[in-house]
Structures are given as C-alpha cells and as structure tokens.
Amino acid sequence: MKLTRRDLLALGTGSFAMASLSALPAFASLADDAIAALTGGAELGEGAISLTAPEIAENGNTVPIGVDAPGAVEVTLYADGNPTPNVATFKFGPLSASRSASTRIRLASTQNVIAVAKMEDGSFQMAKANVKVTIGGCGG
Amino acid sequence: MQARLWVTSAAIAIFGSVASAQDASNLMIDGVPMVTEIAAPSHMENVDTIYSGWRFRAPETQALEMDDFDNPAFVFVEQAEEIWATEDGSQGKACASCHSIEDFAGLRATLPRVEDGKLVTLEDLINKSRVEHMGAEPWKWSSGSMTAMTALIGLQSRGMPMNVAIDGDAAAHWEAGKELYYQRVGQLDMACSNCHEDNYGVMIRADHLSQGQINGFPTYRLKNAKLNSIHGRFKGCMSNIRATPYAEGSEEFKALELYIASRGQGLSVETPSVRN
Amino acid sequence: MASGVKPRVKVPKTAAAGDTITIKTLISHKMESGQRKDADGNTIPRSIINRFVAEFNGQSVIDVALEPAISTNPYFQFDAVVPESGEFKFTWYDDDGSVYETAKKISVS
Numbered sequence: 232m233k234l235t236r237r238d239l240l241a242l243g244t245g246s247f248a249m250a251s252l253s254a255l256p257a258f259a260s261l262a263d264d265a266i267a268a269l270t271g272g273a274e275l276g277e278g279a280i281s282l283t284a285p286e287i288a289e290n291g292n293t294v295p296i297g298v299d300a301p302g303a304v305e306v307t308l309y310a311d312g313n314p315t316p317n318v319a320t321f322k323f324g325p326l327s328a329s330r331s332a333s334t335r336i337r338l339a340s341t342q343n344v345i346a347v348a349k350m351e352d353g354s355f356q357m358a359k360a361n362v363k364v365t366i367g368g369c370g371g
Numbered sequence: 372m373q374a375r376l377w378v379t380s381a382a383i384a385i386f387g388s389v390a391s392a393q394d395a396s397n398l399m400i401d402g403v404p405m406v407t408e409i410a411a412p413s414h415m416e417n418v419d420t421i422y423s424g425w426r427f428r429a430p431e432t433q434a435l436e437m438d439d440f441d442n443p444a445f446v447f448v449e450q451a452e453e454i455w456a457t458e459d460g461s462q463g464k465a466c467a468s469c470h471s472i473e474d475f476a477g478l479r480a481t482l483p484r485v486e487d488g489k490l491v492t493l494e495d496l497i498n499k500s501r502v503e504h505m506g507a508e509p510w511k512w513s514s515g516s517m518t519a520m521t522a523l524i525g526l527q528s529r530g531m532p533m534n535v536a537i538d539g540d541a542a543a544h545w546e547a548g549k550e551l552y553y554q555r556v557g558q559l560d561m562a563c564s565n566c567h568e569d570n571y572g573v574m575i576r577a578d579h580l581s582q583g584q585i586n587g588f589p590t591y592r593l594k595n596a597k598l599n600s601i602h603g604r605f606k607g608c609m610s611n612i613r614a615t616p617y618a619e620g621s622e623e624f625k626a627l628e629l630y631i632a633s634r635g636q637g638l639s640v641e642t643p644s645v646r647n
Numbered sequence: 648m649a650s651g652v653k654p655r656v657k658v659p660k661t662a663a664a665g666d667t668i669t670i671k672t673l674i675s676h677k678m679e680s681g682q683r684k685d686a687d688g689n690t691i692p693r694s695i696i697n698r699f700v701a702e703f704n705g706q707s708v709i710d711v712a713l714e715p716a717i718s719t720n721p722y723f724q725f726d727a728v729v730p731e732s733g734e735f736k737f738t739w740y741d742d743d744g745s746v747y748e749t750a751k752k753i754s755v756s
Contacts (some may be wrong), residue, residue, distance in 0.1 A: 292719070315714065317714045319716070320711065324708050326703050327707075327709055327725070328726040331720075332725045333722070333723070334717060335721075337715075
C-alpha cells in the first residue's frame with residue numbers, strides 16, 4: 232500500500248500520542264484504586280452478576296445502565312475513564328426483590344463501566360462492559 | 372450519486388442490524404402506535420418517503436420514548452400541569468380558568484398557521500393568551516416554562532398526523548420558508564437540505580443524520596437533558612454551520628417552521644419526543 | 648432549596664401479597680458535576696442529589712449513594728417485594744441540605 236501523506240500523519244500522531252500517554256498515569260488505575268478500597272484487595276469473582284450497557288452510547292450525557300446481582304448485598308458502579316471513577320452504590324434492603332437496578336449515567340469518553348458486588352457471604356463479584364462514547368457531528 | 376446511495380444503504384443496513392431487542396421500525400408509545408414512516412407529500416420533489424427522527428436513533432434512545440415514565444420529558448409535562456393551574460398576571464387567572472387541557476387536542480398538528488395574515492406558532496398563541504387574557508408577562512421562547520407548556524399542549528395531539536395548511540394565506544409564508552430551507556448560509560456554506568434531504572441516513576461523525584422533522588418537538592435531548600424548542604434547534608443548527616442564526620420567534624424561523632412542518636405531513640405528532 | 652426540583656415515581660396501585668413489583672423513580676435535578684467551568688473560567692461547584700432512599704412501611708428497599716456521574720434528572724428503576732398493604736416513601740438528599748420526599752400507597756390483597 233502506498234504510504235500517503237494522510238497515513239504518515241496518522242502514524243506520526245499515533246506515536247506521539249503513545250509517547251505522551253505513557254508519561255501519564257493510566258486512568259484505569261483510579262478505578263482500580265477505588266475498587267481495591269472497596270474490596271480490601273480481595274479477589275473479584277466473575278460470572279455471577281451481569282451489567283447491561285449499550286455498545287455505543289448515543290450521547291455520553293445519558294447512558295442507560297442496568298446491573299443484575301442476585302445474592303448481592305450491595306453493588307458499586309465505576310467508570311474507569313471518568314474524572315472520578317465512582318458512579319453510584321446501590322445498597323439492597325430486606326424488601327429488595329431481585330437485587331437489580333437500572334439508572335442513567337454520564338460517561339466522559341469511551342471506557343469500561345465496572346460493577347462490583349459485595350455478596351451475602353462477603354465475597355466480591357465483578358462485571359465489566361466497554362461503552363464507546365462518540366462525539367456527535369452536529370450537536371447544535 | 373451512486374456513491375451516496377451506496378453509503379446511505381450501507382448506513383441503513385448497519386443501523387438496521389443494531390436494533391436487536393426491539394423492532395427499530397415500529398414506535399408504540401404506551402401501547403399506542405405512531406406513524407414514523409409515510410409517503411412524502413407531493414410538494415417534496417427529491418424525497419419519496421419521510422421518516423420521523425425516532426427512526427434514526429439508537430435502540431436505547433428509542434426505548435426512552437416508548438414509555439411515558441421512562442421518557443424524561445414528562446417531568447416537565449408535570450411541571451406544566453402545575454403552571455396550568457396556577458394564577459399568574461394582573462387578571463388573577465390561570466390557564467385553567469378558561470381552558471381545559473383536552474380542548475387543545477389537534478392544535479399542535481396544524482401549527483404554525485396564519486391568523487390575520489400573520490404566521491403564528493404555539494409559542495405565539497400561548498404568549499398571546501398570557502398577555503391579553505391573563506395580564507401576565509410573556510414567556511421567553513425557549514424558556515423552561517414555555518417548553519414545558521408547549522410539551523403539555525403538544526402532547527394533546529400525540530398520535531395525530533401532522534397537517535399544516537400551505538395554501539391560501541399560508542402560501543407566501545410557505546414559499547419563503549422553502550427558500551430558506553434550500554439557501555446555503557454560513558462559513559460552511561450549507562443549506563438545511565444538504566444534510567437533511569441529500570444525506571439523511573448517513574453518519575456525520577458519529578451522529579446518524581435524520582430528515583430534520585419536527586413532529587416530536589419540543590424534544591428532550593440527551594445532549595442537554597432538557598426540552599428543546601423548534602426555533603432553539605434551528606438556532607443550534609445554524610450555529611453548527613457557522614452562520615449567524617435568525618432570532619427565535621423571527622419571521623424567518625416561523626416561515627421555516629411552516630415549511631419543515633409540511634415536510635412531515637402525515638407523520639404522527641410525537642411530542643414530547645426523546646432525541647440525541 | 649434548588650429550584651424546579653420535582654420528584655416523579657411510578658408504583659403499581661395494587662398487588663398480591665408477596666408479589667414483586669417494579670418501581671421507577673425520577674427527580675428533576677441538574678446534577679451539577681463540579682467539572683464544568685463558567686464563562687469566566689471559574690469552576691462551577693458541585694451540587695448534586697447525593698442519596699436516594701426507598702422504603703416500604705419503614706423497611707428499606709434500596710439505598711443509593713449517587714456521585715456526579717449520575718445523569719441530570721436522576722432515574723432509578725428497581726423492584727420490591729410487597730408483603731402487605733402500605734406506603735412507599737421515597738427520599739432524595741441534596742448536597743445543599745434540601746430533602747425531597749414523595750410517597751405512594753399500594754393496596755395488597
């Protein structure tokens with residue numbers, strides 16, 4: 232394939248971006264820290280809870296998210312690319328039926344939404360979904 | 372021409388495949404079906420079928436409009452119901468003093484319309500009553516109160532087909548609006564038609580371009596989490612192409628509103644809709 | 648008290664004892680995140696609903712701690728088991744100290 236000027240520019244920008252990003256703390260670690268604070272470093276199981284999120288968010292301002300955590304006492308949602316990773320914590324009371332909840336959240340950019348559930352037996356479960364957040368062409 | 376058709380059908384194919392959990396073509400609001408697709412009116416030479424803006428949105432956004440509780444616009448409709456019942460102005464009257472809200476069924480579907488030679492919109496009619504009958508201050512065109520009230524009144528026509536008059540007294544206004552629609556303006560030198568007639572269905576960056584119909588206004592936009600008026604949206608569009616927008620409530624925007632409403636002839640009123 | 652803050656809830660009017668019902672709640676609130684800047688470049692301070700509680704006849708259904716990442720006009724959908732007739736109480740707590748409440752009765756056969 233002939234290297235066009237556009238390709239060269241893209242390559243150049245890409246490597247510059249890579250270089251500058253490696254100097255910054257990765258955003259994912261803010262969420263990791265927050266999760267570790269919640270779990271005390273305990274292992275995160277997977278497969279017992281589910282997170283529903285769109286693949287592509289039509290608008291980062293209002294992204295519908297659902298979490299279903301049978302057997303959970305509480306569920307915390309994180310967004311690993313947001314300025315602050317905590318989104319919400321749901322504590323289920325004795326009259327909660329299915330330990331599930333839906334809400335609408337703000338996502339600043341393409342990132343992972345992470346749900347961490349504290350189960351009745353004290354263990355932790357995790358579910359993750361990647362949501363692409365786009366910039367509209369014609370916001371008005 | 373061929374390339375554009377290919378892009379359009381590719382975009383529509385991609386769009387069609389995204390809708391999985393629900394049918395992306397059929398809008399039922401609380402069980403009532405809406406017309407979101409119909410043959411274009413005869414005065415539109417370049418378009419065969421017209422589609423509601425609902426059809427161009429992602430499934431999650433579409434779902435928000437299908438239930439009157441999930442639809443965030445309704446908290447503002449409820450605010451309008453409170454305003455409706457509240458006295459305002461020197462005459463000590465509320466809207467409720469003279470009107471019952473059901474009286475307005477069908478009104479929004481026929482607006483804007485000509486009264487005494489002038490084109491009037493729903494905002495004009497509301498402010499006329501406020502000033503002349505209630506002795507109250509007129510509301511700003513896109514204020515929270517006005518958009519909530521146009522949503523409440525527009526809701527009374529939900530499900531009814533858009534049906535504005537474009538002949539007789541309206542003809543001159545309609546022609547003026549049509550000319551505005553096709554006029555290139557701004558630093559980007561674009562007309563409404565360049566996006567909404569020539570390229571609907573295509574992606575502009577990550578936005579799925581609609582036909583620019585107004586059957587769902589005022590609309591709750593996810594972008595600013597509030598109700599948006601028709602003229603407010605026109606202003607935004609003109610700003611996007613770096614043109615100096617006309618003023619909300621201006622003769623230009625009213626004429627444009629009439630013309631664009633006529634391009635939606637037959638689509639169901641969806642007020643208050645949910646859009647990007 | 649932030650202006651224009653209005654709660655809205657959807658609860659079925661009747662249910663059978665032991666039924667699971669779906670509850671939807673919304674409150675109109677700007678949820679100023681603390682990330683935005685005004686025209687002069689000053690950060691607009693955070694001002695959000697920080698907690699939402701749903702109770703039935705004094706027992707907890709759900710207790711949500713909200714952060715600025717919850718969208719404007721916070722919306723929650725969740726379910727509840729209804730053992731008997733009674734009243735759901737919904738409470739929202741604002742950063743500015745305001746408390747918004749609404750209640751819905753349900754009759755259980």
